[in-house]
Amino acid sequence: MRLAPTLLALSLSLAxxxxxRADTGLDADDIATAEGLRDRAMAGSQAWAVVESLTTExxxxxxxxxxxxxxxxxxxxxxxxxxxxxxxxxPVTFPVWLRHHEKAEVLSPFPQPLVITALGGSIxxxxxxxxxxxxxxxxxxxxxxxPDGSLAGKIAYVANRMVRFKDGRGYGPAVxxxxxxxxxxxxxxxxxxxxxxxxxxxxxxxxxxxMRYVPEVPRIPAAxxxxxxxxxxxxxxxxxxxxxxxxxxxxxxxxxxxxxNVIAEIRGRELPDEVVTLGGHLDSWDLGTxxxxxxxxxxxxxxxxxxxxxxxxxxxxxxxxxxYANEEQGLYGGKAYAQARADSNQIxxxxxGAESDxxxxxxxxxxxxxxxxxxxxxxxxxxxxxxxxxxxxxxxGSPGPDVGPIVALxxxxxxxxxxxxxxxxxxxxxxxxxxxxDPKALDQQVAAYAALMYLAAExxxxxxxxxxxxxP
Amino acid sequence: MRLAPTLLALSLSLAxxxxxRADTGLDADDIATAEGLRDRAMAGSQAWAVVESLTTExxxxxxxxxxxxxxxxxxxxxxxxxxxxxxxxxPVTFPVWLRHHEKAEVLSPFPQPLVITALGGSIxxxxxxxxxxxxxxxxxxxxxxxPDGSLAGKIAYVANRMVRFKDGRGYGPAVxxxxxxxxxxxxxxxxxxxxxxxxxxxxxxxxxxxMRYVPEVPRIPAAxxxxxxxxxxxxxxxxxxxxxxxxxxxxxxxxxxxxxNVIAEIRGRELPDEVVTLGGHLDSWDLGTxxxxxxxxxxxxxxxxxxxxxxxxxxxxxxxxxxYANEEQGLYGGKAYAQARADSNQIxxxxxGAESDxxxxxxxxxxxxxxxxxxxxxxxxxxxxxxxxxxxxxxxGSPGPDVGPIVALxxxxxxxxxxxxxxxxxxxxxxxxxxxxDPKALDQQVAAYAALMYLAAExxxxxxxxxxxxxP
Numbered sequence: 001m002r003l004a005p006t007l008l009a010l011s012l013s014l015a016x017x018x019x020x021r022a023d024t025g026l027d028a029d030d031i032a033t034a035e036g037l038r039d040r041a042m043a044g045s046q047a048w049a050v051v052e053s054l055t056t057e058x059x060x061x062x063x064x065x066x067x068x069x070x071x072x073x074x075x076x077x078x079x080x081x082x083x084x085x086x087x088x089x090x091p092v093t094f095p096v097w098l099r100h101h102e103k104a105e106v107l108s109p110f111p112q113p114l115v116i117t118a119l120g121g122s123i124x125x126x127x128x129x130x131x132x133x134x135x136x137x138x139x140x141x142x143x144x145x146x147p148d149g150s151l152a153g154k155i156a157y158v159a160n161r162m163v164r165f166k167d168g169r170g171y172g173p174a175v176x177x178x179x180x181x182x183x184x185x186x187x188x189x190x191x192x193x194x195x196x197x198x199x200x201x202x203x204x205x206x207x208x209x210x211m212r213y214v215p216e217v218p219r220i221p222a223a224x225x226x227x228x229x230x231x232x233x234x235x236x237x238x239x240x241x242x243x244x245x246x247x248x249x250x251x252x253x254x255x256x257x258x259x260x261n262v263i264a265e266i267r268g269r270e271l272p273d274e275v276v277t278l279g280g281h282l283d284s285w286d287l288g289t290x291x292x293x294x295x296x297x298x299x300x301x302x303x304x305x306x307x308x309x310x311x312x313x314x315x316x317x318x319x320x321x322x323x324y325a326n327e328e329q330g331l332y333g334g335k336a337y338a339q340a341r342a343d344s345n346q347i348x349x350x351x352x353g354a355e356s357d358x359x360x361x362x363x364x365x366x367x368x369x370x371x372x373x374x375x376x377x378x379x380x381x382x383x384x385x386x387x388x389x390x391x392x393x394x395x396x397g398s399p400g401p402d403v404g405p406i407v408a409l410x411x412x413x414x415x416x417x418x419x420x421x422x423x424x425x426x427x428x429x430x431x432x433x434x435x436x437x438d439p440k441a442l443d444q445q446v447a448a449y450a451a452l453m454y455l456a457a458e459x460x461x462x463x464x465x466x467x468x469x470x471x472p
Numbered sequence: 473m474r475l476a477p478t479l480l481a482l483s484l485s486l487a488x489x490x491x492x493r494a495d496t497g498l499d500a501d502d503i504a505t506a507e508g509l510r511d512r513a514m515a516g517s518q519a520w521a522v523v524e525s526l527t528t529e530x531x532x533x534x535x536x537x538x539x540x541x542x543x544x545x546x547x548x549x550x551x552x553x554x555x556x557x558x559x560x561x562x563p564v565t566f567p568v569w570l571r572h573h574e575k576a577e578v579l580s581p582f583p584q585p586l587v588i589t590a591l592g593g594s595i596x597x598x599x600x601x602x603x604x605x606x607x608x609x610x611x612x613x614x615x616x617x618x619p620d621g622s623l624a625g626k627i628a629y630v631a632n633r634m635v636r637f638k639d640g641r642g643y644g645p646a647v648x649x650x651x652x653x654x655x656x657x658x659x660x661x662x663x664x665x666x667x668x669x670x671x672x673x674x675x676x677x678x679x680x681x682x683m684r685y686v687p688e689v690p691r692i693p694a695a696x697x698x699x700x701x702x703x704x705x706x707x708x709x710x711x712x713x714x715x716x717x718x719x720x721x722x723x724x725x726x727x728x729x730x731x732x733n734v735i736a737e738i739r740g741r742e743l744p745d746e747v748v749t750l751g752g753h754l755d756s757w758d759l760g761t762x763x764x765x766x767x768x769x770x771x772x773x774x775x776x777x778x779x780x781x782x783x784x785x786x787x788x789x790x791x792x793x794x795x796y797a798n799e800e801q802g803l804y805g806g807k808a809y810a811q812a813r814a815d816s817n818q819i820x821x822x823x824x825g826a827e828s829d830x831x832x833x834x835x836x837x838x839x840x841x842x843x844x845x846x847x848x849x850x851x852x853x854x855x856x857x858x859x860x861x862x863x864x865x866x867x868x869g870s871p872g873p874d875v876g877p878i879v880a881l882x883x884x885x886x887x888x889x890x891x892x893x894x895x896x897x898x899x900x901x902x903x904x905x906x907x908x909x910d911p912k913a914l915d916q917q918v919a920a921y922a923a924l925m926y927l928a929a930e931x932x933x934x935x936x937x938x939x940x941x942x943x944p
Binding site for chain 1: 524527528529530531532538539581582583584585587674675676677699700703704707708711760761902903905906907908
């Protein structure tokens with residue numbers, strides 16, 4: 001009878017600790033340390049103050065503009081003040097696109113102004129505004145199906161709507177109109193393309209983002225209408241009379257600029273050359289102040305890293321926070337980071353990488369792309385994250401955009417998936433401002449990143465340098 | 473025993489009909505007709521199509537602009553097509569204010585653009601932009617309390633916040649900063665004034681609206697910051713360093729313009745010279761398409777009037793729908809209408825007036841300013857409106873802005889109070905667009921106006937030409 005409690009405790013212990021030390025490289029003290037980081041962040045982190053600082057003191061920081069340099073200086077100073085062991089810069093070079101002005105109006109039959117924004121990379125309309133009749137297409141496929149030459153001298157209007165999902169899955173099917181609309185419209189002879197904004201809000205903000213040209217097709221201007229303006233244009237066209245627009249866009253691509261990835265580290269106590277990375281991108285579009293995209297990601301991950309740095313004993317591996325340069329216009333920061341690691345044969349030292357670049361909504365899932373032998377570590381980390389409302393999902397997921405390039409070279413990744421139900425209401429618009437961020441949600445994210453990255457750095461299990469698909 | 477049902481019916485009839493024919497001038501057929509109008513509107517009215525037409529085919533229609541004339545032509549054609557007996561114009565003359573452009577940016581210590589809009593009536597900044605240091609005041613009272621001359625060459629910034637209420641009562645206490653900020657700032661020597669937008673949304677839209685100058689105080693430019701930009705400016709100032717702004721505003725008041733009130737009538741069958749009036753204002757600010765302010769009011773009241781016009785038998789009194797000119801810049805349409813009635817001794821023929829100018833939210837209360845002898849009619853109308861979720865309130869309320877001038881001359885009024893919980897999220901901003909309107913809510917409003925105005929026109933009770941306070 002006296003043995004019963006002990007036996008019960010033992011069996012409970014086995015039931016509750018599916019990952020023994022041998023599987024996870026983590027002991028009870030490590031778990032307690034991670035829980036302490038988690039709980040400290042939840043009690044109130046500095047993340048909101050960090051994003052307030054970035055949006056107030058720098059604000060919009062489009063790659064290659066003077067604000068890009070101010071953002072790099074801000075990050076260098078902020079990360080240093082946050083107590084990292086080492087803060088340094090790595091160069092990132094890219095072409096510079098500049099937006100000068102953009103205006104649109106309906107000339108006839110119902111004259112009124114329209115709210116538009118040029119798409120990133122677009123050319124302007126030239127010395128004088130472009131005036132032409134509009135032809136509406138339900139989506140990109142309908143535009144592609146138009147007869148050759150059928151749009152000669154006209155403005156193609158692609159009216160597809162993005163669907164709202166918690167995980168943002170509506171973005172991919174819709175964004176082709178933005179990426180490829182100019183090329184497809186120009187193939188049919190169009191003088192310009194306008195699209196319905198790739199966003200979910202009915203607020204009267206136009207949504208920018210990159211588009212592309214190809215060498216063999218003439219370049220034409222490309223812009224997005226706000227969703228209410230897209231409704232308006234469709235309502236006009238539904239009346240069956242020709243609708244003529246005037247577009248006045250000045251934008252250009254001018255030379256190259258070298259910005260920097262800003263990197264901050266907590267040096268590992270036993271395996272300093274092995275790293276786990278977390279980060280966000282420092283650049284933003286020019287329309288808002290880059291609060292949710294991606295001031296939040298920079299603030300969350302820097303705050304989580306700094307919390308780990310406050311521990312009395314650093315984890316085994318190095319924790320590296322990266323504020324990536326120019327994600328928005330082509331993942332330049334993530335590509336440069338990966339290329340530099342490939343060049344110096346450091347891919348295999350990357351034990352786990354994650355990026356926060358989906359706004360400021362709460363995290364609901366942990367996903368990963370790691371060696372099956374390391375899956376028990378992920379499961380054990382999931383137990384520490386469970387009180388935050390986070391579940392481990394063994395399928396799906398993807399690394400953040402700037403982690404993608406090093407994952408393509410074989411590095412393992414984790415994803416802390418956020419609730420993005422309203423992300424595309426603000427993303428890439430003037431409405432991406434500080435007030436859209438809930439400080440308590442930031443704390444939950446800091447808690448999750450701090451616990452995840454501490455445990456990944458403390459474990460000595462190899463996450464695998466040529467990871468399989470996410471399913472363990 | 474055989475008498476019992478009859479006695480029961482009689483007592484029920486007395487219990488259920490607190491207003492006998494003698495009190496209300498209404499019989500069971502009249503009530504049934506009003507209920508029929510109500511139910512027909514609720515089954516689906518044309519109001520959304522009317523406001524869709526106005527916002528699509530005219531769009532923004534600021535008083536004195538070319539779109540003002542297009543709006544008048546639209547209303548004349550639309551009301552005629554809706555089957556009114558008579559559609560006519562009455563002239564309304566006013567000064568013309570034009571907005572050309574407006575830009576603002578922080579020069580130092582944290583350079584970035586700010587979203588502003590010039591206030592209606594403001595002068596511009598002149599040939600070159602104005603550059604000056606900002607001084608923040610919590611509210612207008614704090615500005616008024618500043619020492620004379622203390623703002624010499626500076627920009628005053630009034631940071632008061634509007635509070636959100638269902639009935640919009642937060643507007644009055646906040647709007648003084650907009651109306652009087654320029655005068656009070658100039659008294660202290662300021663070169664310009666900027667205010668936090670008088671609106672409840674945190675979307676990045678600046679909120680326009682009228683401001684005033686007085687002859688004895690120098691005129692200075694006046695603009696509103698969007699609420700996120702007001703937050704941003706306050707955050708910068710909280711750091712304690714001087715903050716310098718550049719304001720570049722071009723706006724001017726140029727001569728006079730004569731627009732028109734557009735009036736449509738269903739002629740009364742017995743008392744055609746006695747009128748009940750309902751309406752909205754046809755003009756809008758220039759930033760949005762004037763959907764909720766006040767395309768909705770025009771659409772609701774014209775649709776309600778047209779529904780009454782479809783009855784086989786017109787009500788006793790004339791039902792008059794008025795689309796007022798230039799409400800936004802000083803109630804010019806309402807004043808001209810009242811003055812014309814005063815000049816022709818027709819105030820006493822105005823039996824009841826109401827205006828829909830509080831957006832497109834559902835109606836929850838009927839209030840009135842009528843002779844106590846007519847209060848049973850209001851109560852009886854309330855019974856017909858009850859299934860719409862509308863209660864009679866015997867205290868408070870006010871006529872709409874354009875009805876105010878004739879009420880000041882003695883005319884009775886009614887108010888169908890709307891839920892305006894989100895009205896000041898869109899009001900006077902670029903975000904006032906068609907998508908903000910719920911067609912089903914419009915139907916409820918048409919139902920209420922049609923039943924109210926039919927019964928007020930059918931009753932021969934005198935609502936009183938020198939009405940007492942609202943309490944019966």
